[in-house]
Amino acid sequence: MTTYSVLFVCMGNICRSPTAHGVFRHKVFEQGLANKILVDSAGTHNYHPGSPPDERSQAHAVKRGYEFSDLRARQINTEDFEQHDLILVMDMDNLALVQKDCPPMHQAKIRRLTEFCSNHDTAVVPDPYYGGAHGFDHVLDLVEDACEGLLQHVKTKVS
Numbered sequence: 001m002t003t004y005s006v007l008f009v010c011m012g013n014i015c016r017s018p019t020a021h022g023v024f025r026h027k028v029f030e031q032g033l034a035n036k037i038l039v040d041s042a043g044t045h046n047y048h049p050g051s052p053p054d055e056r057s058q059a060h061a062v063k064r065g066y067e068f069s070d071l072r073a074r075q076i077n078t079e080d081f082e083q084h085d086l087i088l089v090m091d092m093d094n095l096a097l098v099q100k101d102c103p104p105m106h107q108a109k110i111r112r113l114t115e116f117c118s119n120h121d122t123a124v125v126p127d128p129y130y131g132g133a134h135g136f137d138h139v140l141d142l143v144e145d146a147c148e149g150l151l152q153h154v155k156t157k158v159s
Contacts (some may be wrong), residue, residue: 004157005038006150007084008113009094013043013073016090016125018053019139020113021069022061024147026116031151036158040084042076044097049073054129060136065143085157088113088150091124114142116149 006024010016021041028037045110052058058069080087081102087110089095098110114122125142128135 003036003038004154005040005084005086006154007080007087008039008041008090009044009077009087009098010090010125011043011045011075011094011127012040012047012129013041013075014048014051014054015076015129015136016034016127016139016143018068018073019044019057019061019066020070020088020090020125020143020147021051023140023143024150025068026066027147027151028033031155033155033158037154040080041071042074042080044076044094046075047073049075056128056133056136057139060133060140064140066110069074078103079158081109083134085109086111086154088116091126113146113150116146117142118149119145 007016008020025039128139
């Protein structure tokens with residue numbers, strides 16, 4: 001059986017990337033593809049190792065039916081570049097950091113999550129950490145949109 005692995009990456013792995021991880025995992029499960037599509041997340045920085053996602057991210061996600069309190073922050077590592085088929089970053093800073101650390105043979109795996117958006121025209125998923133509640137809802141809006149397009153893309157890889 002062919003499996004396909006997706007890694008979501010932001011800075012600290014407590015807001016954006018676990019939100020994307022949780023939303024995409026939910027959509028994969030709903031489609032009955034959990035045995036074919038693997039989902040993970042990591043941060044470019046090791047600010048919060050072992051910490052659960054930001055409580056605000058979780059609270060806003062639960063209102064939309066997503067549960068990801070089981071996730072724990074970790075930093076991206078060299079094995080991630082080999083293990084994952086697609087590495088999706090949230091913004092340009094994370095893109096630059098991931099590209100800098102990625103071996104040349106795996107560079108093509110790195111993309112921005114927002115490339116998969118169909119209803120939003122933005123290059124990045126902005127960091128909501130220092131903002132208010134609106135930022136977390138905006139992140140969810142972008143992530144939900146991107147994850148729909150991403151799911152369609154990944155389904156072509158596993159079917």
